[in-house]
Amino acid sequence: MVQIASHSGISLAKFKLILCLLCIFPTAVLADIQEDIRNAKHFLLSSPAQTIALLSPYTLDSADEVSASEQLELLALLARAYIVQSELQLASQIIDQLETLALEQKDLLYQGIVLRERGAILFIQTQYGSSLELYNLALEKFQLINDALQVGLTYNAMAQSLRAQLQYSQALSFARKSLALLRESGATAAMADVLNAMGVIFERLNNLEESLVAHSQAMDIRRALNDRPGLADSLYNIGEIHRELKDYASAEMYLSESVAVDRDLNNVSNLAYGLFKLADIQCAQNKYDVAKANGLQALALFSRLNAIENVVAANANLVKLELRMGTYTEAAVFLSNAEALLTNDMSAELKFRLGIYRAKLFVAEGEFAKAELILRNHIAVQLDGVNVELQLMVYRMLSDLLAQQGKTKEALAVLNAHNTRHDKIMSESRLQSIANVQSSVDFMRREQQLALLSRDKDIADVKESKRNFERNTVVFGFVVLFFLLFTLFGRYQSRRINFQLKQQVAERTAELEAKNAELQRAYGQLQAISQTDLLTGLSNRRFLQEHIEHDCAKSIRDYLNWLQGKAPVPNQSDLLFFLIDLDGFKNVNDLNGHAAGDLVLAQMKNILAQIFRETDYQVRWGGEEFLVVARFSQRENAAMLAERIRALIAETEFDIKQAKPLSITASIGFSCFPFFTDRPAQYNWQQVVDIADTCLYAAKQSGRNCWVGLTGVEGLEKVDTFDRLFTEPEQVIYEGWVNLYTSLEDPRSLSWQVRSTS
Ligand SMILES: Nc1nc2c(ncn2[C@@H]2O[C@H](COP(=O)(O)OP(=O)(O)OP(=O)(O)O)[C@@H](O)[C@H]2O)c(=O)[nH]1
Numbered sequence: 001m002v003q004i005a006s007h008s009g010i011s012l013a014k015f016k017l018i019l020c021l022l023c024i025f026p027t028a029v030l031a032d033i034q035e036d037i038r039n040a041k042h043f044l045l046s047s048p049a050q051t052i053a054l055l056s057p058y059t060l061d062s063a064d065e066v067s068a069s070e071q072l073e074l075l076a077l078l079a080r081a082y083i084v085q086s087e088l089q090l091a092s093q094i095i096d097q098l099e100t101l102a103l104e105q106k107d108l109l110y111q112g113i114v115l116r117e118r119g120a121i122l123f124i125q126t127q128y129g130s131s132l133e134l135y136n137l138a139l140e141k142f143q144l145i146n147d148a149l150q151v152g153l154t155y156n157a158m159a160q161s162l163r164a165q166l167q168y169s170q171a172l173s174f175a176r177k178s179l180a181l182l183r184e185s186g187a188t189a190a191m192a193d194v195l196n197a198m199g200v201i202f203e204r205l206n207n208l209e210e211s212l213v214a215h216s217q218a219m220d221i222r223r224a225l226n227d228r229p230g231l232a233d234s235l236y237n238i239g240e241i242h243r244e245l246k247d248y249a250s251a252e253m254y255l256s257e258s259v260a261v262d263r264d265l266n267n268v269s270n271l272a273y274g275l276f277k278l279a280d281i282q283c284a285q286n287k288y289d290v291a292k293a294n295g296l297q298a299l300a301l302f303s304r305l306n307a308i309e310n311v312v313a314a315n316a317n318l319v320k321l322e323l324r325m326g327t328y329t330e331a332a333v334f335l336s337n338a339e340a341l342l343t344n345d346m347s348a349e350l351k352f353r354l355g356i357y358r359a360k361l362f363v364a365e366g367e368f369a370k371a372e373l374i375l376r377n378h379i380a381v382q383l384d385g386v387n388v389e390l391q392l393m394v395y396r397m398l399s400d401l402l403a404q405q406g407k408t409k410e411a412l413a414v415l416n417a418h419n420t421r422h423d424k425i426m427s428e429s430r431l432q433s434i435a436n437v438q439s440s441v442d443f444m445r446r447e448q449q450l451a452l453l454s455r456d457k458d459i460a461d462v463k464e465s466k467r468n469f470e471r472n473t474v475v476f477g478f479v480v481l482f483f484l485l486f487t488l489f490g491r492y493q494s495r496r497i498n499f500q501l502k503q504q505v506a507e508r509t510a511e512l513e514a515k516n517a518e519l520q521r522a523y524g525q526l527q528a529i530s531q532t533d534l535l536t537g538l539s540n541r542r543f544l545q546e547h548i549e550h551d552c553a554k555s556i557r558d559y560l561n562w563l564q565g566k567a568p569v570p571n572q573s574d575l576l577f578f579l580i581d582l583d584g585f586k587n588v589n590d591l592n593g594h595a596a597g598d599l600v601l602a603q604m605k606n607i608l609a610q611i612f613r614e615t616d617y618q619v620r621w622g623g624e625e626f627l628v629v630a631r632f633s634q635r636e637n638a639a640m641l642a643e644r645i646r647a648l649i650a651e652t653e654f655d656i657k658q659a660k661p662l663s664i665t666a667s668i669g670f671s672c673f674p675f676f677t678d679r680p681a682q683y684n685w686q687q688v689v690d691i692a693d694t695c696l697y698a699a700k701q702s703g704r705n706c707w708v709g710l711t712g713v714e715g716l717e718k719v720d721t722f723d724r725l726f727t728e729p730e731q732v733i734y735e736g737w738v739n740l741y742t743s744l745e746d747p748r749s750l751s752w753q754v755r756s757t758s
Pocket residue numbers: 535581582583584585586587589593594595596597598601622623624700704
């Protein structure tokens with residue numbers, strides 16, 4: 001199965017080219033390295049020589065453009081390739097380089113790989129215990145970096161080591177762990193290798209059915225991956241199991257396919273082994289012709305490969321075949337060929353077998369003594385490593401031979417020796433079992449140590465996660481605090497904005513209210529202006545018309561309440577209407593100028609203010625005529641007020657901005673609303689003004705500087721005398737419909753103007 005490694009000419013040329021490119025195009029070199037590593041991996045199992053050829057140039061000192069990680073990867077690949085090729089010395093040298101670099105780089109992965117590959121070398125050197133220790137150390141490294149794939153691969157290596165130490169159940173347990181991890185890592189090809197190893201272990205445990213299952217699973221994977229060399233291996237292994245199960249037909253079928261694949265692959269070595277086994281199986285089925293043909297082909301191939309021991313073994317099988325066929329001459333030829341090539345360093349069992357065949361031939365030829373000598377030598381040597389069955393068979397052959405010669409006693413002695421040997425072998429087997437148990441205990445102890453390590457790691461992990469939790473809690477706390485502060489800040493901002501907004505709204509509202517008030521004021525002013533006489537500052541007619549109706553209504557209400565018995569006699573419910581007209585005003589203008597007349601008129605406000613309340617209506621009724629309404633007063637006060645007006649005007653010295661002040665008099669006519677207190681709504685306020693006006697006229701007619709007033713008399717028949725007041729006032733006064741008031745000493749001197757009704 002081993003191929004001879006050689007550096008191909010192409011690779012060396014490539015190496016030189018790389019050295020050139022290293023100086024000129026470092027990036028191109030890097031690309032080449034990557035490609036070479038990829039190709040090297042590809043060839044690793046099918047053609048490790050190719051892997052070595054591709055990667056060796058990079059291990060030289062001059063190749064310093066190679067990065068540390070690439071150097072680690074290619075050294076590991078190279079080491080593996082040398083191990084596959086069984087070039088253990090070279091492999092060790094590469095592993096030393098790999099170790100130096102891995103330690104330098106503090107790279108746990110490659111430190112683990114170094115340990116595992118050293119373990120692999122020890123395994124090949126059959127130092128299984130030591131290899132297992134190294135695998136354990138490698139395992140620790142891979143567990144530290146939590147690399148499931150590498151742990152899986154290492155478990156498989158450990159399984160093989162344990163299998164070699166005949167600790168099959170432990171081996172199986174590791175193989176299963178390996179399988180689970182590799183499945184988890186998706187390393188399908190490696191899984192096939194483990195299944196293959198499991199198949200072998202089951203075979204050793206004599207659990208051939210399980211072995212078949214494992215090998216079949218490996219075969220399925222390899223078929224799916226189109227791994228032809230792997231498929232050939234699986235087919236070979238399955239064939240072997242069937243052979244052990246003595247299901248030769250199936251064994252023949254699988255081995256035939258294995259042979260076909262190897263023939264396709266031109267894998268001469270494997271083909272030779274396949275044909276060798278196939279021949280043996282066909283021999284067991286008594287298919288001597290095909291068996292011989294295949295056996296001869298195997299012999300030819302082994303010869304071509306110069307695999308001398310295998311050539312001897314192939315000859316030995318042909319001897320067995322010929323012996324079974326009874327063709328002793330051919331058997332003798334093959335046996336002579338084998339014996340001619342046999343050397344001391346060859347397998348003890350092979351030598352043993354050849355001895356047995358030679359003895360058989362001697363027996364066939366009647367050369368009993370020679371046969372006996374060989375058999376006795378075989379018994380004396382009792383070679384280790386020789387198949388037990390073969391060893392015991394020698395006893396039986398010798399016993400038979402002696403019995404055949406009538407040497408019954410000796411035959412019995414040999415049989416006894418056979419039994420002793422049998423017992424010894426059994427006892428050795430027991431000792432081996434004890435050794436296995438001891439080894440198992442050692443393993444268990446190691447596993448316990450691993451479990452402790454793992455527990456310590458778990459505790460450390462828990463502590464770490466506690467620390468992480470605490471740290472995360474603090475971080476979380478900060479995050480929460482941040483959000484809290486953020487929310488509070490948001491609220492503060494929102495409140496601030498709201499406050500500003502409220503403030504702005506309040507300001508705007510205040511502004512609006514101020515504007516409104518201003519507007520109201522302006523409107524009031526406008527209204528006041530529109531209802532004020534500009535010259536005198538007194539109200540105008542419009543003002544009176546606006547307000548007087550409301551007062552009249554109240555007055556009427558008050559009197560009606562009294563009349564209806566709802567209230568006592570009203571004493572503050574009369575509206576006293578005074579019409580004041582300046583006397584001879586035309587003369588004022590004429591004599592002093594219009595401006596002087598204006599000055600006189602303007603000073604009337606001050607005079608009226610001295611007599612009337614602010615709430616009374618003081619109106620410039622027109623020209624030099626004024627109307628004053630004393631509101632909610634008593635009609636009994638009217639005459640007194642009229643007199644006060646007259647007197648004050650008469651005694652006032654009007655400043656007309658001339659040398660001398662001006663004196664003037666006024667005539668006053670007055671009346672009251674309601675005119676009749678017991679029929680308050682009979683005359684409206686305009687009618688009352690008309691009555692006052694007729695009174696004023698009478699005062700004018702009666703000499704001026706005096707006053708005249710008329711009020712209705714209550715308790716009379718409700719007769720309308722209004723028109724008559726203008727047409728025949730004196731008659732009405734006389735009839736007693738009205739009360740007459742005047743400042744004239746003799747009311748009879750009053751001169752009434754009589755108007756016609758229209
Ligand atoms: N300076 C001035 N004179 C005015 C104003 N309004 C009216 N007059 C004048 O007042 C005078 C009123 O004259 P008349 O109606 O004849 O009455 P009088 O001269 O006062 O005579 P009697 O009323 O009969 O006493 C007119 O000459 C008008 O021009 C005014 O606002 N300013």
